[in-house]
Amino acid sequence: MRTFRLVIACPDRVGIVAKVSNFLASHNGWITEASHHSDNLSGWFFMRHEIRADSLPFGIEAFREAFAPIAEEFSMNWRITDTAQKKRVVLMASRESHCLADLLHRWHSDELDCEISCVISNHDDLRSMVEWHGIPYYHVPVNPQDKEPAFAEVSRLVKQHEAEVVVLARYMQILPPELCSEYAHKVINIHHSFLPSFVGAKPYHQASLRGVKLIGATCHYVTEELDAGPIIEQDVVRVSHSDSIEDMVRFGRDVEKMVLARGLRYHLEDRVLVHGNKTVVF
Numbered sequence: 001m002r003t004f005r006l007v008i009a010c011p012d013r014v015g016i017v018a019k020v021s022n023f024l025a026s027h028n029g030w031i032t033e034a035s036h037h038s039d040n041l042s043g044w045f046f047m048r049h050e051i052r053a054d055s056l057p058f059g060i061e062a063f064r065e066a067f068a069p070i071a072e073e074f075s076m077n078w079r080i081t082d083t084a085q086k087k088r089v090v091l092m093a094s095r096e097s098h099c100l101a102d103l104l105h106r107w108h109s110d111e112l113d114c115e116i117s118c119v120i121s122n123h124d125d126l127r128s129m130v131e132w133h134g135i136p137y138y139h140v141p142v143n144p145q146d147k148e149p150a151f152a153e154v155s156r157l158v159k160q161h162e163a164e165v166v167v168l169a170r171y172m173q174i175l176p177p178e179l180c181s182e183y184a185h186k187v188i189n190i191h192h193s194f195l196p197s198f199v200g201a202k203p204y205h206q207a208s209l210r211g212v213k214l215i216g217a218t219c220h221y222v223t224e225e226l227d228a229g230p231i232i233e234q235d236v237v238r239v240s241h242s243d244s245i246e247d248m249v250r251f252g253r254d255v256e257k258m259v260l261a262r263g264l265r266y267h268l269e270d271r272v273l274v275h276g277n278k279t280v281v282f
């Protein structure tokens, strides 16, 4: 069913829910999902509504115009999206294929409701798998001594494909600051550890050396600071003294795939609201 998603963050006060609910009811808006969170620490209020598009007397632009006065009155940070408009996603990967393959399969089987516009990689290894899905593949090698040309090309491709979401599916290059700021809260990464433990490269090796009993994966928004962006989703799996690093990598891959797919779906469904360096996920 086609719905509009209304996502709001604003300074907390009495009357927000009533105001929004009355606005929707006054236009015969049929609410199919409603979530609210009052954050005591920050004094902010967060809400997300899904409304049946066919219950409203207007389209999304007219909705924006009609709701704008309320948004101004309550100093809202807000957005409204239409499920009929699939979000355009650019996937980025290096040599590891498990996360990319998993997302491509979930998309191919209609589990992920989005348009995968292209795949960008700094290696050519994964081309055949991507082109089997009929998706354009761009090999953009990165010169460690001069990375700028590569990321200028990445930026050009992301713009050319009008990406609304960029997913780093085990893409093993650090994005430059300008790309992180231009696409703030629109670049999603899967880090193969339960952050904040073991940031940076080779987290499973770090975990093995530390002797941990749980390893995990973290899906987060990409920021200039490595693996420090707002966390969207995490999960863990048990390990023991008898597990080798290879065992950990194998167990970890399953968690990475699950966590990245969940995190991307939450973003695609407009369930993630960023506030500071944290998220509310409805």
Ligand SMILES: Nc1nc2c(c(=O)[nH]1)N[C@@H](CN(C=O)c1ccc(C(=O)N[C@@H](CCC(=O)O)C(=O)O)cc1)CN2
Residues within 6 Å of the ligand: 168, 171, 172, 173, 174, 175, 176, 177, 180, 189, 190, 191, 192, 200, 201, 221, 222, 223, 224, 225, 226, 227, 228, 229
């Ligand atoms: N600006 C950001 N870029 C990236 C982030 C991030 O949070 N902010 N996450 C990483 C993913 N990642 C771990 O999950 C990671 C990737 C790469 C490296 C790294 O040291 N890369 C080296 C090159 C390694 C190689 O050539 O094989 C480098 O970029 O110099 C550490 C962590 C994705 N990007």
